[in-house]
Amino acid sequence: MKQQWPRRAVGLGILGMAVGLGFASVSQASQASETSEGKAYPNRMIRLVVPFTAGGSSDVQARMLADRLGKLYKQAVVVENRPGAGGHIGGKYVADAPADGYTLLLGSIGLHATxxxxxxxTYDPATDLKVITVLAEMPxxxxxxxxxxxNDLKQLVALARKEPNTINFGSAGVGSSVHMIGELFKLTSDAPITHVPYKGSTAALNDLLAGQIQLMFENPPTTLAHIRGGKLKALAVTGKARLPALPDVPTAIEAGFPAFEATSWTTVAVSAKVPDAIADKLNAxxxxxxSAQEFRQGLSDQGMTPVANTRDVASKFIAAEKVRWDKVIQQGRIVAE
Known part of the structure; x- marks a missing residue:
């Protein structure tokens, strides 16, 4: 009997609306977060590692955050792309970084849940990384x-069944959200499509535009311009509601695929060795x-929902997501080569 996949009820968007709560702890965290030299944190340049190639949605969010964080701290916040191994080259780099809070990670489903x-x-993301917050989510x-x-999901499934394994979908790499959401579609629709992993979404998207592959389950920030320009066609969005940026594109639920509902999300994380006082300051x-309207609007314009939850809520959410995506991995027998 085919497994039924439960609809999500995580409610991250609701959590994101509560970003204004809990700011009373900011000054306390600031007072506690001094370096071993006795200087207030931060007092020098910060690296924000993106474990994927430049140009993807993670990179877009990282550069938005780096700009605002740099202005707040009056220190340079430099985005550093370290792609490879589904994001784990960058993940391990941050896990191994000095425990001083000057090396941050823009994390993802691939880093924390899949x-x-x-x-x-060669490292354990669950114990070697400390999640500061879930930054944003998106269908x-x-x-x-x-x-x-x-031109829609039903036609896609019919075509895939008529011509099995002739439709290739690209991803940012094995275990990435772009890959896993494609696998969820395969499992819930019984559509025989073939996964083609790339070293980042940019390379996959280039091949999709060139017709070397036929399909992607991609993030909005990297696809909106191509959809609006007619270079790609949007068949559906995977969230509960339509995207304001693509009001004419139905959700998968509306298209008759209620089990095909998922969002990806990003985090800010540090090495697990970083003191809680610094982690708390970063969170606040x-x-x-x-919470600033300009930043929230910037995310919304890219098809993202701001979240920015507490460390405790973020950890509980990620634990639940790990359970969910482990089921997809097991059911789909997905293993990275």
């Missing part, structure tokens, strides 16, 4: 090359940044 596809990781857009003779300051 790393079960990798059987030989994905099912996008196709215009040459694909399918990032929540302050995300």
């Amino acid at each position: 790393y079960g596809v990798f059987k030989k990781l 994905h857009v099912v996008v196709a090359n215009p040459a694909l003779p399918a 300051d990032i929540r302050k940044i995300v």
Whole structure:
């Protein structure tokens, strides 16, 4: 009997509306977060590591955050792309960084919830990284090359069943959200499509535009311009509601696929060795940044919902997501080569 996938009721968007709560702890965190030299944190340049190639949605969010964080701290916040191994090259780099809070990570589903596809990781993301907050979440857009003779999900499934394994979907790498949401579609629709992993979404998107692959389950920030320009066609979005940026594109639920509902999300994380006082200060300051209307609108314009929750809420959410995506990995028998 085919497994039924439960609809999500995480309610991250609601949590994001509560970013204004809890700011009374900002001054206390600031007083407690001094370096070993006795200087207030931060007092020098901060690195924000993006574990994917430049140009993807993680990179977009990182640069938005780096700009605001740099202005708040009056210190340079430099975005550093360290792609590879589904994001785990960058993840391990941050896990191994000095415990001083000057190396941050823009994390993802792949880093925190779907790393079960990798059987030989040289670190444990659950224990070697400390999550500061869930920064934002977003649905994905099912996008196709215009040459694909399918204009909605039902036509896509019918075509895939008629011509099994002739439709290839690209991703940012094995275990990435772009990959896992595609696998969820395969499982819930019984559509025989083939995964083609790339080293980042940018390379996959380039091949989709060129017609080398036919399909992606991609983030909105990297697809909106191509959809509006007619270079890609949007078949559906994977969230509970339509995207304001794509009001004419139905949700998968509206298209008759109620089990195909998922969002991806990003985090800010540090090495697990970083003191809680610094982690708490970062949490309070990032929540302050995300509470600003300009920043929230910037995320919304890219199809993202701001979250910025507390460390405790973020940890509980990620634990639940890990359970959810482990089921997809097991059911789909997904293993990184």
